Amino acid sequence: MTPRSTRPRERGIPEATVARLPVYLRALQGLAERGILTVSSEDLASAAGVNSAKLRKDLSHLGSYGTRGVGYDVDYLVYQISRELGLTQDWSVAIVGAGNLGRALANYGGFGTRGFRIAALLDADEGVVGDEVAGLRVGHIDTLEDVVSAERVSIGVIAVPAVAAQGVCDRFVEAGVTSVLNFAPVVLNVPPAVDVRKVDLSIELQILAFHAQRKADGRATAPPAGRIGAKEKA
């Protein structure tokens, strides 16, 4: 059979596109707040910081939601992108690690406004458990499995020290969480069905340093690469 006739738009949005949809969504919400009703691909692309052809191709993966000669209806597009991203439903998030970062995350208002609900903030330190952070009481890490199941947590956030991250991750996975956002600077090992994304500050800084150095160098500066012990090239 040819299942291709089943859907107006094929299931199978390129990963690169998925990563940009949230950016478009935010830009659109900004436009909506300013009372703008329609927007051309050119203007939206500019607001999102991308090339307009790319934006159109990205949106074309969702369907034909534009009107030629006019542009896109802002509200409608917000809805369509939200739906595609799964934001028409709420997602429960559990944060493990109530340290500097975990608390900052819990205090961050940008969660709830976008359909993500912090169901729990857990920590292993008895001195921290019971604290109130952003109207949430810090729970004990041992309740992780219960919380995940009771609150139907589908996204786990890891904000513990690097050495503890894999262990926390394993517990999340064991408890049935299949989406993990990792702030610890380690490579997590998970089964193929689990989706891990990482946010790594050091890496970002190092990438910036690389480019900064290159800008500063200007010309080819190959300082004596040689060093103790190892083989000398040439």
Added chain:
Amino acid sequence: MTPRSTRPRERGIPEATVARLPVYLRALQGLAERGILTVSSEDLASAAGVNSAKLRKDLSHLGSYGTRGVGYDVDYLVYQISRELGLTQDWSVAIVGAGNLGRALANYGGFGTRGFRIAALLDADEGVVGDEVAGLRVGHIDTLEDVVSAERVSIGVIAVPAVAAQGVCDRFVEAGVTSVLNFAPVVLNVPPAVDVRKVDLSIELQILAFHAQRKADGRATAPPAGRIGAKEKA
């Protein structure tokens, strides 16, 4: 002439490679701490969560620093990658916004240990200026230009609310900062010579939500393996 050109690395390392070098570096440092002297591409790749062929190709962009039949000298490779990333020098970083996130960043130990020095933490709120955070006194935003110039800040970190981000960014750029790390959920507008990287929590969550929805949606329309299923994504 024509010596097998000592030019180990051509100018022009692929961006994708640059983004992975910090991951390799961290994995190598972990090995070094455990007293491991040499490592094969297979083992290092596994520690870094990538394919070994990819790792070898990435490293080949820096030069031929491996020994066939043996592997790579851990210390030597640490040094080479560090040098390539510009980590053999120290970088001064200025953080603007001493709120939840700014404080968490300032308190984060992982900075100094990797060659990044927090030269200043600035805020506009008079009630916050003067606070001590992580042994650092919060300065007033109006001193930004002075600090940048006096401390030779080359990397600016933006941790202010979205509405204030572009303004802070403009001041950084005006002051001569050409590398910016942005935590605010906005698209920053900068001259071409300025390098901006963003860390956007909401976007990461939304991408996770997209895949989570897809997994939950009826069937496996797309085998999770093909996408960012398992190992961490770059």
Added chain:
DNA sequence: ACGCCCTTGTGAAAGCACGCACAAAGTGGG
């Protein structure tokens, strides 16, 4: 009702990135 003009949606081309598979290169044993 007609045609002009604007903007979308999309082939096609070019550019990157990835990973396989293997020759080359070096090690260590006999």
Added chain:
DNA sequence: CCCACTTTGTGCGTGCTTTCACAAGGGCGT
């Protein structure tokens, strides 16, 4: 000294991304 074995470095095919360029589609003024 030679050979068997290990692991690197890379040529090459494949698939994904980006960008260009334009035909098709739709609104709007006359």
